[in-house]
Amino acid sequence: MNRPLVCVTLRGRTADEMARDAVVAKTSGADVVEARLDLLWTTEHRVEPKSSSDEKRNGDRDIIEVEISRLDLDAVDLDSALSTIVEAVDLPLVMSCRPERQGGYYPGTEEQRIEALRAAIKCGPRWVDLESDIVKSTRDDLLDLTGDDTGVIASMHSIDGTPPASMITQEIEDNQDLGDIIKACYETTNRTEGLRIFEAAWELRESGINTALMGLGPGGDWARIHAPLLGQFMVYTTTESGWHLAQQGRINASDVQTAWSLLEYA
Template identity: 50%
Template structure:
């Protein structure tokens, strides 16, 4: 059974923070890292990760995760050219460069024209992989694909801000996207077992597809297809170097925990 690529989405909102996280990812045996360029344009507002809350009807305290707040900054606050050089020289592993728009859950504060300019510079930097959303204007997307050529591979992604529809509808969508990238990445919100089973069903039914796929959820149950990615013939699995009980509720998984799970499940 072949194993998918393990990709670590780097944490942090500065070049230095991401480069340091990339070194940790290299140390645990990741295959590739994702740099979220859009996060360079935000400042993370530190919050206490766990807070004890006691309800009126319950004397027992329970931990509640409070996610950080990301404060957007001006476009000219980032020296993109210098940042791209630092990523190229400071990260040993192959890199996916992503600049996620707000419409797909990202943080880039500028307009689409400015974001296309970021993606253009990212490709010209000679990066191994570029993430291009499937909803980019077709003419603009075609230009970016042509610019990528054979040197930069393409993750064609779509982050749906809704719960998964029926498996048949999702498979139809995947088939529509089949020629649009080297790997098709499909992400839905998940809210428990019912949604997780839909995505697992989609991944199971497409495991012998000619398309290289990465199907996952954000939310409770979203990590099912990540944990069982080798069985489902997924091409790449996104992980994090973060640790915490809250990761499962977000559908995410720590890189070392994923590798341990694969070993216990005898996937490797």
């Protein structure tokens, strides 16, 4: 079975932080890195809740909460940030700028976000992430800019839960002509919903569609861990580590490759 590409979504809320994480991603065995430009307009503050002595004796772990604050649009010099990221990254690069309607943080209008994507495409990334719900005429204009060297990831990020496996499969098939890779990410509230994503990926494994299916929440990492078996093209990971990743449906880049080796997938 083929080994999927390992894509690390760069951590950080500034271009410099993303550039530093790109170095860590490379040492973790990443094939590709993703720069989520919408995160440049955010800051984060970690809130560590206090545990009682009884909880500590019982071995309970604290849940570290992260508060995310948003910046105004004019707080970021996008051209400078793009230059910093492009110069620092020496792996194939995915550029994305997720809108609020799909769980992102870009603070401007849709027209301004499209201009940010135009600027990203002009930097010549290996792939650009274009949401499947972008207006067709606008999407066509962006596609005209990509040329032969920049591929397109057609993405769907659902913040309204996980539909049945049959609906996920149908959605992927309906959108297969929108990009070179079809990415779908769903928020899961339980492992049953995580299994729906796994089932959809299994049904699509011989479809010939380059897929990247995943969940955020319980069971959301199953499609990532078993991606070689499911014939997935790309798996999104992080350089972050910790027990909390499994609860969030995410996985560390090194850990997923170790899992593939132990499962004799790759």
